[in-house]
Amino acid sequence: MTLAHGCTNRFVQKSFNHSGETIHRHFYKVMAAVLKMSANIIKPSANYNDEVPALY
Template sequence: LRSYGMCSSKGVQLEEAVCMFFMTLGHGVGNRMIQERFQRSGETVSRQFGIVLQKMINLALQEIRPPDNYDKVPLYIRSNPKYWPYFKD
């Protein structure tokens, strides 16, 4: 994320902000639980979540691409009359 402009802030290290972000997403915990776990204010947790989210979006826009053979329809779909009408154009 450093290459996408993310850096440590005055009170929160980059690694800690990313951990807060992934803990929120991965464990489905709320702001209050993150506050308690990382001993940060609700405002800090919310702000850091937003910053990391924006950088992750930038990362996804740059790095996630369809495969090179995106124009080829798999044989299973081409030979199946149920799916082929949707892909033949």
């Protein structure tokens, strides 16, 4: 819920009836998994620098 909907830790605590420590622990486990997958999911295109507009 936090990643997909931007819900706060406190909102997730109340929604799922868990402590802040439990939500925090699981949030960081999910973030670690997303970080591991990011190299396969988020890849810039080959001409990435060509698409950046020049600064004035």
